[in-house]
Amino acid sequence: MSNSYPTSTLDSALEIPANTLLSVRNLQTHFFSREGTVKAVDGVTFDVKQGEILGIAGESGCGKSVTSQSIMRILPKNAKIVGGEILYNHQGQFIDLTTVEPDGKMIRGIRGKEIAMIFQEPMTAFSPVHTIGNQIIETIRIHQPMSQEEARAKAIEMLYRVGMPNPGRNIDQYTFNLSGGMRQRAMVALALSCQPKLLIADEPTTAVDVTIQAQILRLLREIQADLGMAIIMITHDLGVIAELTDRVLIMYLGKEVEYGPVKNVFHHPRHPYTRGLLASIPKMVPGRIEIEPIEGSVPSPYAMPTGCKFHPRCRDFMRGVCEVSEPPLIPIAPGHEVSCYLYGGREERA
């Protein structure tokens, strides 16, 4: 891990290592509704290097999907990025995606071409009244000058790459004609058709059978190695995180809880929530290991706890400290940070 990682306070100079593709700094995205404001993402900072796989993990309501939607600027109408920066390395220069027009030329030139996205439900990625070929070819031609025949050949090649059986024929199928696994592959092909630098995968295997999931994960690994593409993998499945990612960011209620290399986080989890999560999932190892659930349930986003958002459920809760103010991100090892008062941070709060 590079040592030129800045500490995660905004005031420090923006020292971004050269091979960083995306740098999200203190991102805050809020939802506004009649009932109140939900701080769906409340100060999240992470980097994605070129060619690396970052996992964003958390349970429902943690804000992981909203983070990816913020990066792609595809937030729903009642949501807004209210703070922070999303610095994207666009041909050597860093541009802040939060300042770009949400539907302007700049972002449309990046979306699909340099940053692509795949979703949980492939049916939502495709138009039901167009063949998958139509859409892949269209995407290719929007971003690259090419004739119809050239684009079609490229599309077939892409489908072949993703393991679609009989790509020459299936390119002309509609999504409802394809099976679940094939739809997923078509969606990956669509996302990769312009060879993006970054692929955001939002729960792509959650709704899929486990054997298909294994296929998709292997496919992602192969393509990532082939193209040198970076991937942000968003999921609640810690097994998938462990299988695929290099670094992982654990989120809880819009906050960044732990961030570091996946081996470190899984073998030496620091944050009580991370520990609780890992202890509560059954493992595929011989013999029986008791699982210990985390007490309580995720609070409503309208009634968030004060101070550290996890404190009502935390075994290591320290009265007078944890409920008073939010803990800062504390580096505990190179590239490994935790947001927890157990590791310091108390001196900074008077």
Add this chain to the structure above:
Amino acid sequence: MTAPTIPHGKAGSSNERVIISVRNLVKYFPIEAGFLRRQVGLVKAVDDVSFDLVEGETLALVGESGCGKTTTSRCVIQALKPTAGQVLFQMDGTPAVDLTQLDKKALKVARRNIRMIYQDPYSSLNPRMTLLQIIGEPLVINRAVKGRAELEERVAELLRMVRLDPGAMNRYPHAFSGGQRQRIAIARALSLSPKVVIADEAVSALDVSVQAQILNLLKELQKELGLTYLFVAHNLAVVKYEADRVAVMYAGKIVETAETEALYITPKHPYTEALLSAAPNPDPDTRNRPRIVLTGDVADAGNLPTGCAFHPRCQYAQDRCRQETPELVNVANAGEPAHLSACHFAKELELVGIVATVGEARNG
């Protein structure tokens, strides 16, 4: 009741009583097309399934989508009427009854002892009824309580059993989270003191940390109340934690049945091997293990391959697999607990299961 088809326990142990015996269960759905809805094909959702459920155990039905596990569980409780086959139910001391042959009245009585928990906690509770009404409904319908006071007392007791505050009984489901609603569903299932509970993907829709709470709760309740569980799921890690025995289903048939550890460490069917290999393990150290990645999609029950339904995806397939449908037979050595497999080459193949990891991931 006639002797169970599977010998149980270690040799000599006869204190295990079979409470439900499913024999040759079949459920076909017609495929209809055209204006007059003529039948053009059959979806063989459940295709000759047999297994025994031993009193006090947790038997898991595992498989991917379309394998027939949910349909099987619905047929056991007769929520769906089977096309053929028997579901024998025997409580202690009473003669066995075939649930498929019971009339509506008798079935209502039998259903006091076999209850179900559903997957989706948001649609399994009537949003317009209070907890008291929801949990009390089986009690009221079956006249198990006299008067409101007794009803409230029983419901309070059930709520305490599932670790919920009895004072909440006047609230509506929308006031509760997914995990809490599942507890309510469990309380409803337990209201008539049943013997058997069918959990149909009961934890699949819950957050990971809440899943653990419910899994542990189910285990505790099983011990306290002497329940028998039929646990339908697709998550292999959850099944390993919760089940005593596991039956793996594929394309409407059971392909392997064994005690949990035996199945996971020494599987005897290529599909089980592939499933175990594909299941992600939350340990980054095991990510580079040799993986069996199946090609193609899960078999379509409306259009099954000939012979063994798994043969098109099986790396060990031979000609025989295409021609002959394998039977589910016991391939365990003499003296060992039963281990059934529906594979022609179960005894010859050296299949790989889960392995212990180097360096356990439970430090902090």
Add this chain to the structure above:
Amino acid sequence: MAKAIELQPSESSPDIPLDQKVLVASQWQLIRWRFLQHRLAVVSLFVLGVFYFAVVFAEFVAPSDPELFIARLTLAPPHTIHFTDAEGNFTIRPFIYRQVKTLDKVTYIASYTEDATVAYPLGLFVHGDPYKLWGLFESDIHLFGLVDRGDSDEEIRFSLLGQDTYGRDLFSRIVYGTRISLTIGLVGVAVSFILGVTIGGLSGYLGGRVDLVIQRVLESLRAIPTLPLWMGLSVALPPNWPLLKTYFAIVIILSIVGWTTIAREVRGRFLSLREEDFVGAAELDGASNLRVIFRYLLPSFMSFIIARLTLAIPSMILGETALSFIGLGLQPPAISWGVLLRDAQAIRVLALSPWILLPAVFVVISILAFNFVGDGLRDAADPYGSV
């Protein structure tokens, strides 16, 4: 398949503090709260409340007897309400001047002027024409009108919206008209509801052949064009029938096609609700079919049905108004807004006395009001809406 349920803000609890109130709130209370947030719907509900008050207490609300005609004041314009008298003094109590009709000798067009010498003060809860409330209770108190008729022996009354071709007070007739115009919709919708829920419910719950047959019948009925059907059936009504009989005949005619829409909606809902887990759980609990229908299925969409019905009422009101307007529905001496509008058919009358069209305004207001209330109800009853 496992699906992480990402908690969207709209699904969560409300701004109302998460206290006992919300948690023990029944579905109906929640609906009521949500409804109250729709200002337009609440205002419309209030307007409808006023209208239906007039339905019940028509004799009291109307300043005059609707049949009483003053021949010398045919097509008189509405009285202007004055607050300052001829000398410019302000009076708290409003008053009107006597109207004098002059006939142009050449064109025979009548015109009306005010006679400032004779003033009649207005008041609330005044004595006026005697009446029998609902045919039972005698009284002569009216909501508003002339305080004192003076000692002139000519007929005089306060005419808020003018007089019609026969010299009858238009406003009083409009008020009496509510009784038919606004109730025909309700009765019609009630009939549609009963038919629709029963037949649609049976169709949806039983499924199979029953469903198939009922659906084809429904579709055939719906294929018949509505207005021509109404017109055709109305023509068949004998003109010498008593009012009540004609009234109910019209109701049935209007409902003949209306119920099919409800039936389809109910059937669709039943079909999908039947698959819901909580219905299946109830069946496994041992609930009988009837119990399932009334305790599980119906309550689930009762609120939705009510919203749909509220939106169906306007078309009934329009239907009756239209039929009566063209002479096929109710006939005079029945008073409904459609009948009143028949007077507005003559262009000469319309040009000289535009207030004859005012019943149409009331039709429009009540239809809009029902629509807004229906919208509000539908949004409030939406189970996916926020609390």
